[in-house]
Amino acid sequence: MPSASQIDQVAERVERLLVRYEELQRTNTLLAEQVEVLTHERDSLKSRLSAARARVDALLERLPDIKSAA
Known part of the structure; x- marks a missing residue:
């Protein structure tokens, strides 16, 4: 039987x-x-990155083709 001190x-x-x-x-x-x-915060940053990529892609589409400029 356990002693009082053990308990x-x-x-x-x-x-x-x-x-x-x-x-x-x-x-x-x-x-x-x-x-x-x-x-x-991560989801917000991913959304902002996606929007920035879309804007860069749109700007690249507007650039004249290098072959046609030469």
């Missing part, structure tokens, strides 16, 4: 584990929020 040690360890678990939950929530923000 106290187990209870203390359980308390520390619960505190650590709560810390990890908060950290996980913050990281999930950061992932969401960065995903939105």
Whole structure:
């Protein structure tokens, strides 16, 4: 049968584990929020890049053909 000090040690360890678990939950929530923000930023940058590529392609189409200029 476990002694009172062993039970106290187990209870203390359980308390520390619960505190650590709560810390990890908060950290996980913050990281999930950061992932969401960065995903939105990435999608926005990809959209802007696509628009810029379309504008460059349109400008290239308007340039005279090098063969016909020579």
